[in-house]
Structures are given as structure tokens and as C-alpha cells.
Amino acid sequence: MHSFKGNRVVRDTGSTYPIFQSPMSWIARSRLVSAVSAAGAMGVMETSAGFPTVQEEYDAIRARTDRPFAINIAIKFIKDRPEVEKAVLDWALDGRIKFMTTSAGDPRRHVQRIKDSGVTVYHQVASLDGALKAEDAGVDGLVVEGGESGGVRGPDSVHSLALLQAVRERVDLPIVAAGGVVDGRGMAAAFALGAEGVAMGTRFVCSAESPVHENYKLGIVGAASNGSLAVPMGERAVIRVLRTGLSEAIARRDPDAPTAESSLDALYVAGRLDTALGSAGESAGLIRAIKPVAEIVDDTVAGFWREIERLSRLLDPRRSAGEAVRA
Numbered sequence: 001m002h003s004f005k006g007n008r009v010v011r012d013t014g015s016t017y018p019i020f021q022s023p024m025s026w027i028a029r030s031r032l033v034s035a036v037s038a039a040g041a042m043g044v045m046e047t048s049a050g051f052p053t054v055q056e057e058y059d060a061i062r063a064r065t066d067r068p069f070a071i072n073i074a075i076k077f078i079k080d081r082p083e084v085e086k087a088v089l090d091w092a093l094d095g096r097i098k099f100m101t102t103s104a105g106d107p108r109r110h111v112q113r114i115k116d117s118g119v120t121v122y123h124q125v126a127s128l129d130g131a132l133k134a135e136d137a138g139v140d141g142l143v144v145e146g147g148e149s150g151g152v153r154g155p156d157s158v159h160s161l162a163l164l165q166a167v168r169e170r171v172d173l174p175i176v177a178a179g180g181v182v183d184g185r186g187m188a189a190a191f192a193l194g195a196e197g198v199a200m201g202t203r204f205v206c207s208a209e210s211p212v213h214e215n216y217k218l219g220i221v222g223a224a225s226n227g228s229l230a231v232p233m234g235e236r237a238v239i240r241v242l243r244t245g246l247s248e249a250i251a252r253r254d255p256d257a258p259t260a261e262s263s264l265d266a267l268y269v270a271g272r273l274d275t276a277l278g279s280a281g282e283s284a285g286l287i288r289a290i291k292p293v294a295e296i297v298d299d300t301v302a303g304f305w306r307e308i309e310r311l312s313r314l315l316d317p318r319r320s321a322g323e324a325v326r327a
């Protein structure tokens with residue numbers, strides 16, 4: 001029987017498996033987070049809406065599962081609302097959770113206070129420079145997002161294959177790999193590159209418990225291998241979204257491209273993939289079906305150990321290397 005005993009991510013989170021569901025505005029709320037945590041992985045609850053939503057969502061998760069879950073603070077998105085920032089932080093650090101993640105911003109803003117409260121914190125970074133700064137700031141671990149990830153990032157981001165190795169070479173903290181992972185094969189690959197855990201965003205958007213409209217999930221299921229693309233978002237960022245007529249027109253800066261509608265109202269709720277952008281990673285091209293969260297988690301864990309066993313057969317001199325690789 002294989003186990004993750006000794007894995008630092010499992011030690012820090014208290015979850016059974018070193019698998020995170022990524023924080024995603026509006027999506028990473030009670031229904032999805034509780035399903036992920038109940039399945040033995042780490043649900044991560046987003047807090048961008050402030051009160052009363054965060055309290056309601058927290059209570060709803062607790063009513064559904066007693067397994068550990070995390071609270072995420074998207075630093076940049078709440079720092080312009082100081083009263084929300086203070087209220088959410090005071091609330092999150094009043095003893096209700098043991099593990100937090102921070103993302104989108106400078107972790108120095110909160111890390112000392114979080115650690116002084118006895119809470120373990122991993123910070124989400126998208127570059128080697130960001131990883132080194134986060135380590136200096138004193139975070140306990142990193143979520144390292146490659147350029148293939150769904151959602152917003154810098155225009156010159158490095159993809160996971162090189163980025164994870166670059167960070168592992170310089171940083172000793174536990175690494176959770178985000179971007180391009182949908183199953184055990186991707187998880188095993190991330191571990192080979194130096195990660196001790198994985199985070200999945202797009203895969204969980206396309207789960208039965210995800211609150212988004214079915215058209216969005218079917219857009220992910222139908223995505224080709226090159227079914228995502230990065231479109232400009234302001235001057236200094238891009239957002240990786242599903243490839244559609246609209247996203248292609250915006251990406252090529254077509255002057256006749258219509259302005260995308262709000263993703264929350266038009267897509268998540270109303271299912272309009274033709275008028276709004278749907279964040280999704282390159283991982284969308286690997287997703288074949290809408291599945292229940294428990295099945296995603298169980299399949300990922302089983303597939304991970306299957307891949308590790310397959311690769312370990314390379315050590316057996318009685319088998320040819322090719323045989324083990326193809327098994």
C-alpha cells in the first residue's frame with residue numbers, strides 16, 4: 001500500500017493527498033471546496049467577495065466536511081479595499097484554520113502576521129524571482145504556477161517544465177506545482193521536476209460540483225490540444241482562456257473585436273462562451289469529461305502511483321527500458 005507519509009505538503013496541510021484545488025474567484029466556494037476536502041485533497045476557499053460571503057461559505061464548507069481546507073488571500077485584489085482586507089485577515093487568523101495560501105501580490109504584506117498566528121502559509125508565484133522573494137519573506141511553501149496555467153499572469157511567463165526545475169534548484173521549500181496537471185501522469189511528472197504536490201484549476205472547474213454553467217464545462221471538454229490561448233489583459237498581463245472566436249479576435253487585436261462581457265454574469269451564470277472569456281489552462285486539452293470531484297481525486301492518486309511504479313521498472317535490469325516506458 002503506497003502512502004504520502006513523509007510528504008511535506010501533506011504534513012503542512014493535514015490533507016490525505018498532496019493535491020490542491022486552485023483558488024478561483026466565485027468558483028472556489030463551498031460546493032467545490034467541501035467536495036475536494038471530503039475527497040482527501042485540499043480545498044482552497046477564495047475570499048475576494050469579503051463579508052458576509054466568506055462567513056457564509058466557510059460555514060457551508062464546515063457543515064459539509066470536517067476535513068481540512070485552506071483560505072486564500074488574493075493580495076492585490078483586496079489591498080485596495082483596506083477595510084475588507086483587515087476584516088478578512090482578522091477573521092481568517094482567529095483560530096479557524098491551520099493553513100492558508102496567498103497569491104497575486106507581495107507576500108511580505110501578510111506573512112509575518114499569518115505566521116505569528118500559528119498558521120502555515122504557502123505563497124503562489126509564477127517566476128523564479130517571485131519564488132526567491134517569497135522564500136526571503138518567510139513563507140512555508142510555494143505554489144509554482146507555470147505559464148500554461150489558466151487565468152491571469154505576466155506576459156513573459158515560463159512554463160512548468162523549466163520553471164519547476166529552476167525553482168527546485170534554488171529553493172528548499174515544499175513546492176506545489178500548478179498548471180497543466182489533470183491526472184496522475186501530470187502529478188508524477190511534477191514530482192519528477194521537484195514538486196511535492198500539485199494544484200489543479202481547470203480540472204476542477206470541469207467537475208460535477210463546480211458551480212459554473214454547463215456550457216463552460218462542455219467548452220473545456222471540447223477543447224483541442226491547443227484549445228487555450230493567452231489574450232492581453234491591460235498593459236502588463238495576459239489571461240489564458242479557452243480558444244473561441246471572441247478570444248482569437250481579442251488576441252490578434254482585431255479592431256472589430258467586441259468587448260468581452262463579464263465572465264461571472266455572462267459565462268459562469270448564463271453560459272455564454274460566445275460573449276465572455278472562459279479562463280482555462282493548456283490542461284483543458286487533456287480533459288475529456290465532466291467528472292465528480294471524488295473520482296478526479298481518486299483517479300489522480302491511483303494514476304500517480306501507477307506512473308511511479310511504471311518508472312521504477314526502469315530500474316529492473318530484466319526489463320528493457322522501452323518496455324517499462326511503454327507499459
Ligand SMILES: Cc1cc2nc3c(=O)[nH]c(=O)nc-3n(C[C@H](O)[C@H](O)[C@H](O)COP(=O)(O)O)c2cc1C
Nearest residue numbers: 022024025103149150151179180201202279281283
Ligand atoms: C477559471 C479560473 C479562474 C482562476 N481564478 C484565479 C483567481 O481568482 N486567483 C488566483 O490566484 N488564480 C486563479 N486562477 C489560476 C489558478 O489558481 C491556477 O494557478 C491554475 O488554474 C492552474 O492551471 P490549470 O488551470 O492548468 O490547472 C484561475 C484559473 C482558472 C482556470
